[in-house]
Amino acid sequence: xxxxxxxxxxxxxxxxxxxxxxxxxxxxxxxxxxxxxxxxxxxxxxxxxxxxxxxxxxxxxxxxxxxxxxxxxxxxxxxxxxxxxxxxxxxxxxxxxxxx
Amino acid sequence: xxxxxxxxxxxxxxxxxxxxxxxxxxxxxxxxxxxxxxxxxxxxxxxxxxxxxxxxxxxxxxxxxxxxxxxxxxxxxxxxxxxxxxxxxxxxxxxxxxxxxxxxxxxxxxxxxxxxxxxxxxxxxxxxxxxxxxxxxxxxxxxxxxxxxxxxxxxxxxxxxxxxxxxxxxxxxxx
Numbered sequence: 001x002x003x004x005x006x007x008x009x010x011x012x013x014x015x016x017x018x019x020x021x022x023x024x025x026x027x028x029x030x031x032x033x034x035x036x037x038x039x040x041x042x043x044x045x046x047x048x049x050x051x052x053x054x055x056x057x058x059x060x061x062x063x064x065x066x067x068x069x070x071x072x073x074x075x076x077x078x079x080x081x082x083x084x085x086x087x088x089x090x091x092x093x094x095x096x097x098x099x100x
Numbered sequence: 101x102x103x104x105x106x107x108x109x110x111x112x113x114x115x116x117x118x119x120x121x122x123x124x125x126x127x128x129x130x131x132x133x134x135x136x137x138x139x140x141x142x143x144x145x146x147x148x149x150x151x152x153x154x155x156x157x158x159x160x161x162x163x164x165x166x167x168x169x170x171x172x173x174x175x176x177x178x179x180x181x182x183x184x185x186x187x188x189x190x191x192x193x194x195x196x197x198x199x200x201x202x203x204x205x206x207x208x209x210x211x212x213x214x215x216x217x218x219x220x221x222x223x224x225x226x227x228x229x230x231x232x233x234x235x236x237x238x239x240x241x242x243x244x245x246x247x248x249x250x251x252x253x254x255x256x257x258x259x260x261x262x263x264x265x266x267x268x269x270x271x272x273x274x275x
Contacts, residue, residue, distance in 0.1 A: 002106050004211045007143070009203045010110045014117050014136075016199045021121035024188045029126055029172060033133050036164065037117055040140050043152075051147040055216025056223070056235045059149050060243075063232070066152075066159050067247045071254030073164045077171045078261035084175050093185075 007048035014041035028083070028090040032076045039069045106146055113139035126172050130165060137161050148220055151229040 014037060021034030043062045050058025084090055116136035123129045141156040185191075223231045236244055 002103060002146070005206050005209055006106065006110070007147075008206045008209075008211070010114065010143070012202045012206060013114050013199060014140075016195055016202070017114070017117040017121055020191060020195050023191050024185050025121065026185060027126055029168065030121075030129050033120055033129060033168065036133065036160075037120060037136060040137065040160075043156075044140060044143055047144055047147050047149050047152060049211075049213075051149070051220070052211070053213050053216055054219040056218050056231055057216070057240075059152055059228075059232055060236055060240050062149075062152055063155060063236070064243055064247050066155055067251060070159055070164055071251055073167055074254050074258040075261070077167060078258040080171060081175070081262050090175075 004048055004052045007044060011041045011044040011048070014038075014044070026091050026093060028080055028092050028095070029077075031092060032073065032080075035076075036069060036073065039065055102146060105142070109139045109142040109146070113143070127169070130168050130172060133168075134161060134165050137165065148223060149228055151232050 018034040018037035018041060021037065022031050025031055025034065043065055046058040046062040046065070048058075050056060050062075080090060083095060113136050116132045116139065119132035120129050120136060123132060137156065137160045141153045141161075144150075144153040144156060218231060218235075
């Protein structure tokens with residue numbers, strides 16, 4: 001029997017890897033991929049707790065998280081297309097018009 | 101046996117996550133993300149969540165990742181030389197230390213809590229999909245509707261953002 005803490009450890013490692021990707025990478029698309037990775041880490045946690053605490057609500061929240069991730073990917077990629085059309089660059093450091 | 105599968109899925113998903121962050125070419129990163137998502141879905145199988153496994157494979161791997169690959173290949177991105185921030189080392193060192201500390205704390209915790217009403221035997225009686233469906237359309241119907249409206253808004257927003265703005269101008273000039 002695998003302890004619940006093993007699943008939370010895997011989830012923590014994946015989340016920290018995704019967070020590092022968001023902070024460190026320059027390519028906007030890979031930043032979005034890292035966000036997807038963090039959402040997946042949260043999903044592992046939700047499903048693991050749902051299994052070990054014998055309640056189905058965690059699985060349902062994980063389903064809603066997947067739906068939100070789909071919407072986020074669609075809108076994020078549309079924003080990338082708009083930015084790419086204007087500036088021919090997906091470097092996050094060069095998107096600083098809204099920066100104060 | 102379950103332990104072997106868990107070790108395989110966990111180690112491969114972590115390795116694929118590291119590759120997703122560290123590879124240079126964006127398409128290779130997308131392929132590494134595909135491996136990560138498939139192995140995370142394997143973890144869902146180990147947790148008796150077959151419906152989420154199917155949703156993960158269909159929605160994440162089949163829809164979201166294909167969308168990423170379409171955008172990557174349509175836009176013909178060039179990989180820039182400096183693909184990490186110069187301050188990467190300041191992030192990576194403390195983050196790795198923090199990760200080990202978090203894992204150390206997590207492995208010690210027993211995670212006791214109030215048990216719910218659906219143990220694995222009840223879920224396996226009619227199948228996970230049946231149980232999730234009954235639960236979703238009885239207790240979580242409001243969230244379900246909200247997610248539907250959210251997805252509609254996301255579709256409309258994506259179409260409005262990605263539409264070429266020139267079409268409207270040429271129509272104006274014609275009239």
